[in-house]
Ligand SMILES: Nc1ncnc2c1ncn2[C@@H]1O[C@H](COP(=O)(O)OP(=O)(O)O)[C@@H](O)[C@H]1O
């Protein structure tokens with residue numbers, strides 16, 4: 138623990154409001170959540186608290202009387218709770234309830250909506266730079282289809298007609314796969330609850346998408362995956378994290394080529410994902426800045442400066458960590474660490 142005063146918070150009510158508060162407060166290092174109470178053992182906030190390893194209880198009075206709580210946040214919406222709190226709270230404890238806590242809940246909602254909008258905006262801005270890559274990848278099979286169709290018009294041999302028809306089908310499948318990948322990426326992150334996600338699968342998916350955004354010309358690929366690495370989170374958001382990190386890595390090597398290394402590893406209770414390049418690197422004193430919104434060293438149209446900011450937001454939300462190790466002109470390694478999810482626990486990773 139550091140020497141700063143921690144704010145110790147207890148949350149009453151674990152419905153949607155309680156859960157949103159938990160998600161937000163959990164990310165703030167100076168706040169310690171000492172517990173959350175709800176009468177309903179299946180309340181969504183209680184489930185989230187168990188994931189965060191925060192004590193849960195059905196007994197609000199005990200939590201209210203707990204030692205050292207500096208702030209009680211009451212989001213039960215229950216007038217009886219307000220009355221009880223006023224009569225029973227320890228003298229040194231502050232209370233946030235009634236309309237004040239409703240206001241806070243609205244702010245939290247608003248903030249998470251803004252966050253989602255920003256993410257989507259950045260994604261769409263990025264897709265603009267995919268255009269050339271997509272055009273190229275769709276044009277190749279189209280040219281092939283055209284050639285085959287021209288042949289077919291003259292073809293008399295039935296066996297060859299069949300052969301070429303099959304080739305046309307394959308080429309069409311390739312173009313529709315491209316469209317499918319892109320629609321999947323461009324859609325809004327689906328709001329479903331966190332699920333088990335296979336990290337290696339997501340990295341491969343991200344690689345396909347990043348290929349449209351940047352030229353992999355002269356980029357050698359090394360994959361060093363640990364089988365079965367899985368984390369819990371939103372698959373669309375995790376995809377977004379990886380697309381950003383891979384695109385940045387490839388951008389850093391664009392002029393000269395180099396090696397892109399994707400590595401996954403599980404250690405104890407954590408999954409480590411490393412994305413390394415041998416590109417131009419980042420000066421030590423710039424490292425804290427690259428996560429700031431709108432910090433970019435790229436030409437307009439090429440970078441928004443929102444990539445790493447959004448990456449960090451998502452990683453924090455998933456209770457992860459991101460670190461950077463870099464030497465100028467030698468490359469950069471971004472390491473993302475998440476709590477490991479056990480694949481056996483809840484079925485197949487998606
Ligand atoms: N792998 C990397 N190698 C070198 N510099 C990097 C790397 N990743 C990020 N950066 C630096 O961080 C800045 C911010 O990255 P990001 O937030 O993704 O925005 P953008 O890519 O739109 O510029 C980049 O402009 C670049 O200067």
Ligand SMILES: [Mg+2]
Pocket residue numbers: 381384385440444445
């Ligand atoms: Mg970027």
